[in-house]
Amino acid sequence: MPLQVSDYSWQQTETAVFISVPLRGVCGRDADVFCTENYLKVNFPPFLFEVFLYAPIDDESSKAKIGNDVIVFTLHKKEAAVWETLSVSGVDKEMMQRIREKSILQAQERAKEATEAKASARREDQKYTLNVMMKIEEEERKKIEDMKENERIKATKELEAWKEHQRKAEEQKRIQRKEKLHHQEKQIEEGKKLKHKSLTRNSASRNLATKGGNSEDIFFEKLKDDSIPAPRSVGSIKINFTPRVFPTALRESQVAEEEEWLHKQAEARRVMNTDIPELCDLKEEEKNPDWLKDKGNKLFATENYLAAINAYNLAIRLNNKIPLLYLNRAACHLKLKNLHKAIEDSSKAYRIMKLHLKLIHPTKLYKMMLRRFGI
Template identity: 90%
Template structure:
């Protein structure tokens, strides 16, 4: 049962009430002070103090000081009037209970409003902080973009300057080369003139010697020289017919089907190598092999890199377009990429090639059967 405290002292002005409540051994840690507009309660076990105030007060601006075995209250009035008493007189238990409940509800509502206000303030602070951070990040990003743009412009200027230097160097080399070539042509022309002059001098001397020799030459030797010169050949045409066959054997001794199959294989091998095509000259030996490219495309397909696999199959098909499995694998890649028309087109090509191979095999078997039948 708590002990009701009744020995307290209070003073007032028109705007404030000063209440002094003596409590032996009171401290901030153990004292429970509850104050609303019309109700004041202090709980310090085993002591209890309650006051149903005469008029409303401003509980937010009111103060309490705990220490020296007393609690000193400074309660600010809402209306500047003098109170007759501190507590309302003639209050029964029901009214007291109703005042307590209303005070608790009022305190809860204020606490709820304070919590909501605090949460709103916190959200506003977070929003403000986020905006500030976004502005800082935007400034940093803009700064980085400006630095990149400056570096790009600097690199572009340096590249243009280097290209200009290279162009000037190439121009100087070309001019020097042209000068050197002109000098060589000039020297060659001078040497040609000297050689021509020398030949003319030599020919003149030879003609002079020949004239002297002819004057002293014997008529017999001249006649003998004329008899030793053979007569010119008669005019005629020689016609030569060449066989268009690739093989040196005669047509009656050859096997046309086997020869055509051999020629077809040679053409496929030359097409597979493609060493004369400029765009394949830079490829390695492995990259010119359709089988190697097919295996590479299969590995890329397994890693779900379908575009790279299609490129590998494209190169393999350009090297050898008679392998149906290349078209089937490329159709699978197009199917994964939802390119249905291309998948249908590649599947149709593979079907036609396989059908042609089957016909060639059947025709080869038929030819071999006929050859065995006729004993050839």
């Protein structure tokens, strides 16, 4: 049974009450303080200090200070008045028990209200944070859309400029063809005129041939030289080619090396189908990395990013030397917020491109990646 502390001291003013309770050699950290508007208890085993206050106090603004083996309470009165005693008189055990239970219920209600208020404040903070994040995402989305629109307008202008250049080039070629055709017609007209002059000269020589034998022989030989041969007959020539895997002619090919290369290709395809069991159930075009890349691009355009990643994964397993496959898969990971995987695929694409294109500048490569990701 705890020992009641009776050697406490208290003082008061019209607005506050000051109570000093000795700890009697007990550590202050072991003291349990419970205070409501009508009840004050300090439990520091084996001692107990309990008081039923004369009038209600404001327990929210009241304070307790522990130090120097004593606890000092500063209790603020709800109504400014001078108390006759610290504890109310004429309290039996049943009333004490009711006051204790009422004080505990009040403390529980206050704790429940504080918990609900804290939870409500937390919900409000979360709601505010969510709204702020949604606004930021909306601004980022709008910024990206504006950048896409600007790139689209720029690409449209470049396409129009290219079409205008092509149109001018076609017009120039058409003019050159007309000039060439006119030049050929002019040459034909000149040839006809020369032919007409030759025929006229031949007729004149025949007239002179009737007047002398020697002149007849000379002009007859001249006529033979000036005669025009008959045109060739129309016909067609049929050529048959032997079908070959390689485009080189048979006389220039190396049959043994080509057969060995074909054998190695067939062996590589067989090994690839063995290493990747799922290829056995695929169609022939589905085993083509380029076909899989186009399929992944279509799925990316429809925002089916997971299916696009699967297509790029299979294409990379078939051929892991195509940097565009890694870039496309990085774009899908970026849409799904898988930032680490997007960085990993971008780094792989950069290493492959750096290996094959050693003269490319890193800044240009970075811009290419940004355009690929649609940023």
